[in-house]
Each structure stands twice: as structure tokens, then as C-alpha cells.
Amino acid sequence: MSMTPSPSAHSPEKTPSSSPSSLPSPGSLPRCLPGCLPGCLIVFEGMDGSGKSTQARRLKARLDGLSHPAVLTKEPGGTPAGARLREILLDPALPLAPEAELFLFEADRAMHVKTLLLPELRAGRTVLSDRLSFATVAYQSFGGGLSRELVSTLNEVALGGVVPDVTYLLDLPVSEMARRLRERGDGPTRFELLGGDYFERVREGYLELARIHRGRTVVLDATRDPETLEGEIFEDLARRFPGRFATGGSPA
Ligand SMILES: Nc1ncnc2c1ncn2[C@@H]1O[C@H](COP(=O)(O)OP(=O)(O)O)[C@@H](O)[C@H]1O
Numbered sequence: 001m002s003m004t005p006s007p008s009a010h011s012p013e014k015t016p017s018s019s020p021s022s023l024p025s026p027g028s029l030p031r032c033l034p035g036c037l038p039g040c041l042i043v044f045e046g047m048d049g050s051g052k053s054t055q056a057r058r059l060k061a062r063l064d065g066l067s068h069p070a071v072l073t074k075e076p077g078g079t080p081a082g083a084r085l086r087e088i089l090l091d092p093a094l095p096l097a098p099e100a101e102l103f104l105f106e107a108d109r110a111m112h113v114k115t116l117l118l119p120e121l122r123a124g125r126t127v128l129s130d131r132l133s134f135a136t137v138a139y140q141s142f143g144g145g146l147s148r149e150l151v152s153t154l155n156e157v158a159l160g161g162v163v164p165d166v167t168y169l170l171d172l173p174v175s176e177m178a179r180r181l182r183e184r185g186d187g188p189t190r191f192e193l194l195g196g197d198y199f200e201r202v203r204e205g206y207l208e209l210a211r212i213h214r215g216r217t218v219v220l221d222a223t224r225d226p227e228t229l230e231g232e233i234f235e236d237l238a239r240r241f242p243g244r245f246a247t248g249g250s251p252a
């Protein structure tokens, strides 16, 4: 990956405001292409129970072992405000209108991007995120039926131009997903609440996104064992970003 920021990474950027929140003001975010910030954003996507957090944790451990520290984060809930939003979003006793749910996922994302992803990526660090914007297209649009255009517009605002360098999509049949969630012992699972048809559409949504963004999305058969998947992900990363993850190659 290029360590040279493109002109577009700099021109619209301003010094973060000194307001009490110390968040950059709206419109101050760079428009970014993959690789235009010195860091590397690696995203894990897939349905509930597909093994995203298992693989994100394994990759982090592997990078730690190579003295290449990586930041492990997630959506929803990767920031203090996001953790509160996550409680609302995942409370089965608190039904939300589809639009309200969408706005809360996007609010979580805006906080995540502005306060965590952008600072880490600007500092040149590797960030591993358990979910990002594909999830909202797959769940709220393909699954929940909200307009694709609305979801894309809100994603664009929340992402502020940040684009993953690579996304690993852990693809799993819905029946296997249901089995894993039962085994994991989640309370009343989102699967039970939303139903199998919903998740069939979510899966199809993810696969369509992978086709559209095929240059920087890798679809993995998530029914295979965790070791095999970990090896395949690391091999792909090493090929994609030569030298970045070599032993002692930490940019942090
Ligand atoms: N490759 C795999 N094969 C079988 N079971 C797995 C695999 N990866 C994860 N699991 C198990 O499936 C469940 C869901 O995994 P998890 O990583 O929490 O998924 P997610 O973060 O996508 O919800 C956990 O019980 C985990 O131990």
C-alpha cells in the first residue's frame, strides 16, 4: 500500500476545531481513496456468528507476535458513545422504527470514524474493524427493506471518505449461522427476532457488495476451521501489502 498521501487527503482537511468536543467540524474530513492515509483499515464483515470477531482477534494476535501492533475495534460500539448506542440497538425489549435504527447505526459509525478510525489511520496504524458500512447496506437495506439510496447516502456522510483497504467477508449458510448462535448461547438472538428470510437477504446483500467492490473484498467460505481461515487471511494480506506486516515492520 502507498505510504504517500494523495493530494485529496490533504487539501480539504483543516486542523481539528478546539471546541469542547474536539471533534472536527462537519465538512472537514478528507475525501479518501483506499491507501490515501498512511494507516491500513482491514474490515471483517458477515452475518452474526460467521466468525468475524474470532478472525479479527486471531489476526491481532498474529500481528502482535510480529511486533506490528494493531487496533481492534467494532461496530456498533467501538467508542464510549457507541457503546451506549449499542445497548439501545441490541435491546430486544426496545423495538425501533427502521429509520430510527438506521440513524443510530450511522450515529455510531460517525463517532467511530471521527474519533477512532481517522486518528489511528492518520497516525499510520493498522486498524481491524469488526463490521463497517457494508453491514448497514446488507442488514437495513437488503434485510430490512430501507432504500438503498438512503443507506448509501448516510453511509457516505458517516464514513467521511474513509474506505477500507480490504474487507474480508465471512460467508456462511443461514442454517449454519443459526446453529452457531444457538451454540454460542446468545439470549433471544437477532436470528430469532428477525427470521431466516431476513438473513437470507442479508447474505445476498453481502455477496452483491462483494461483487461490486471485488478489488478490495475477499469472500471466504466461513464453514472452514478457524486456523485455515486465519492462514488464508494472513496470506492475502501479505500479498496485498508487501512488507507492511513483515516482522519488525511496525509503523506505530
Ligand atoms: N471457523 C469456525 N468454525 C466453527 N465455529 C466457529 C468458527 N469461527 C467461530 N466459530 C464459533 O462460532 C461462534 C461465533 O463466532 P464469532 O467469532 O463470535 O462470530 P461473529 O463475531 O461473526 O458473531 C463462536 O461460538 C465461535 O467460537
Ligand SMILES: Cc1cn([C@H]2C[C@H](O)[C@@H](COP(=O)(O)OP(=O)(O)O)O2)c(=O)[nH]c1=O
Binding pocket: 047, 048, 049, 050, 052, 053, 075, 076, 090, 105, 130, 131, 132, 135, 136, 137, 139, 140, 190
Ligand atoms: C454495524 C451494523 C450491525 N448490525 C447488526 C448486526 C448484528 O445483528 C448486530 C450486532 O452486531 P455484532 O455485535 O457484530 O453481532 P455479532 O457478533 O453477532 O455478529 O447489529 C446492523 O443491523 N447494521 C449495522 O450497520
